[in-house]
Amino acid sequence: MLGKKRVDVASSEEITRFLNVTPVQFRKDLSYFGGFGKRGVGYDVARLTREIERILGTDAAWKIAIVGAGKLGSALLGYSGFHELNLQIVAAFDSSPERIGKVRQGVRIESTSRMKDILRKKGIRIAVLAVPADFAQKVGEELVRCGVKAVLNFAPVNLVLPEGVSVSNVDMASELESLIYKLKGERA
Amino acid sequence: MLGKKRVDVASSEEITRFLNVTPVQFRKDLSYFGGFGKRGVGYDVARLTREIERILGTDAAWKIAIVGAGKLGSALLGYSGFHELNLQIVAAFDSSPERIGKVRQGVRIESTSRMKDILRKKGIRIAVLAVPADFAQKVGEELVRCGVKAVLNFAPVNLVLPEGVSVSNVDMASELESLIYKLKGERA
DNA sequence: GATTGTTTGTGAAAATCGGAACAATGTCCA
């Protein structure tokens, strides 16, 4: 309880102070993969980081593609959160002729007609879908035919893809609905 | 079982065909708020829509503000999902002088220094945060001082705000982490 | 070295969630 703070070691409570999980949950989740902490001391932050990266698979670099280079797609191309994990945006696609050929954030926007070639050649298995809602389902299915195994969908539709393909729908409207619902609850 | 389809009435099974919930779950959730369906028949679609909107609070219009008018913020200004709910973007803020004063999607971008005035005057309680990660926590706290009660955070940090303020972190990186983890599992 | 205080890891209890089964209620048709 001295003024000296060791930044290289942190307790589960200190760590979860800025996460939205409880210390117990944090410890239990970690213990499932093995005990990385020292009792009475805490967790070696450097080692913990390495272990978590190994568990999550973010120690090796993953190549991802962004499909749809409109406003949202362009924004995602520059989104810093991807780089901080080991996610490399190595391809971008759009169907609009005036966007094809342009280079954004060092990535050349290709025609969607070339998706299969490029995705297969580069061995990309993760795609971020940022096309208008009307096209999302169709393009998503095309991605599956291109060998993609995981899709992060930003279009405001519920993307449904075959078994074996992971889909994560980032539904901003739903998130806002939840917030509104909570707000209403406080009023009542 | 005739060819005639009544589009004004639908069963829970028909409704959930395009949702990712089971019919039972759908009925159970609804029954928590009251029985809106007719046994043996189904749900009156028009009424169901009204009831759900009432429950979620999207029957009345909500005014929201977007803070940060960079790539992501601009994209969100044009995001169609907001309009489909009853969410009106009535204010946008940025700290960068070259963006202030510009009009995007009919909304004038104001200086962040004017946040408190405008947010309070317009009675805005919901804000969408799309600023760089380094500023997110600071700006979020400022929003709370401006009377905001719910924040949808797009910055790749875990925003923590005081009790009584709802925070929803749209963490795209986390979503991708989950996808990667699933992908790894299939490999092993 | 014993003692005290701290923190992890884990086993058990509690709560929550999702699915299956079923009774209640409605339509339709003879």
Next chain:
DNA sequence: TGGACATTGTTCCGATTTTCACAAACAATC
């Protein structure tokens, strides 16, 4: 009217998740 069929709303139950409680392990101090 009565019977066959369809669909909701609810109860029950198993599984999963979250929380609680505590023993084990470690550091620091006397």
